[in-house]
Amino acid sequence: MLYPKKPAPADYPINEVIRQRWSPRVFSDKLLAAEKLKSLFEAARWAPSSRNEQPWRFVYATRDDRENFSRLAGLLTEGNAWAEKSAALIVILAKIKFTHNGKKNYNYMYDSGAAAENLFLEAVSQELAAHEMIGFDRQRAKTDLAVPDDFQVAAMMAVGYPATPKDLDKLEPDLKARELAGRQRLPLDKLIYKGKFPNL
Numbered sequence: 001m002l003y004p005k006k007p008a009p010a011d012y013p014i015n016e017v018i019r020q021r022w023s024p025r026v027f028s029d030k031l032l033a034a035e036k037l038k039s040l041f042e043a044a045r046w047a048p049s050s051r052n053e054q055p056w057r058f059v060y061a062t063r064d065d066r067e068n069f070s071r072l073a074g075l076l077t078e079g080n081a082w083a084e085k086s087a088a089l090i091v092i093l094a095k096i097k098f099t100h101n102g103k104k105n106y107n108y109m110y111d112s113g114a115a116a117e118n119l120f121l122e123a124v125s126q127e128l129a130a131h132e133m134i135g136f137d138r139q140r141a142k143t144d145l146a147v148p149d150d151f152q153v154a155a156m157m158a159v160g161y162p163a164t165p166k167d168l169d170k171l172e173p174d175l176k177a178r179e180l181a182g183r184q185r186l187p188l189d190k191l192i193y194k195g196k197f198p199n200l
């Protein structure tokens with residue numbers, strides 16, 4: 001289970017995995033078997049997509065695979081340096097055009113986001129922790145990771161075993177407070193409109 005526990009203070013009943021998911025910046029230093037990641041990618045594979053195009057692709061490295069891990073970690077911004085301590089980094093790519101006709105797929109990022117969320121929820125349900133990031137050099141990712149032109153670099157994700165109370169105690173007070181901070185969302189009535197958009 002993720003530590004610390006920060007269940008969403010949901011107003012209506014929701015699936016427990018969704019309720020417990022959050023984005024920690026501290027992980028246990030335990031390594032992650034590449035095989036364990038396969039289940040997460042398998043979950044991503046079964047996401048829905050427009051015309052079943054499956055535009056998502058993943059470039060990953062586990063921390064014990066030093067050469068590949070440092071290539072991915074080297075892309076992170078300073079603000080995301082915490083992710084260098086995760087057990088695995090995953091870059092999420094999205095194929096821009098449909099394979100069957102070469103036309104632009106307007107849902108390529110939308111569908112790849114769905115796959116990423118499947119991966120994230122599978123991680124939480126397998127007692128792992130994950131955190132998505134946009135703070136990395138996406139331009140350099142294209143060259144460093146040899147990404148073909150018809151793919152867009154969408155996001156990165158750090159995955160690992162959840163931190164323990166000891167891991168949190170080692171943190172500077174401000175970083176510890178950040179991990180313990182509560183979670184917030186817009187209220188449901190600001191997100192849903194019955195029938196049509198209101199005059200706001």
Ligand SMILES: Cc1cc2nc3c(=O)[nH]c(=O)nc-3n(C[C@H](O)[C@H](O)[C@H](O)COP(=O)(O)O)c2cc1C
Nearest residue numbers: 021022023024025080131132133134135136155183
């Ligand atoms: C596409 C995307 C990019 C994000 N980029 C970053 C990032 O660069 N650094 C970071 O610390 N968190 C990043 N986050 C995490 C969000 O800040 C986090 O999901 C949001 O604050 C909600 O918190 P929760 O996931 O704990 O519920 C990103 C999340 C998403 C979905």
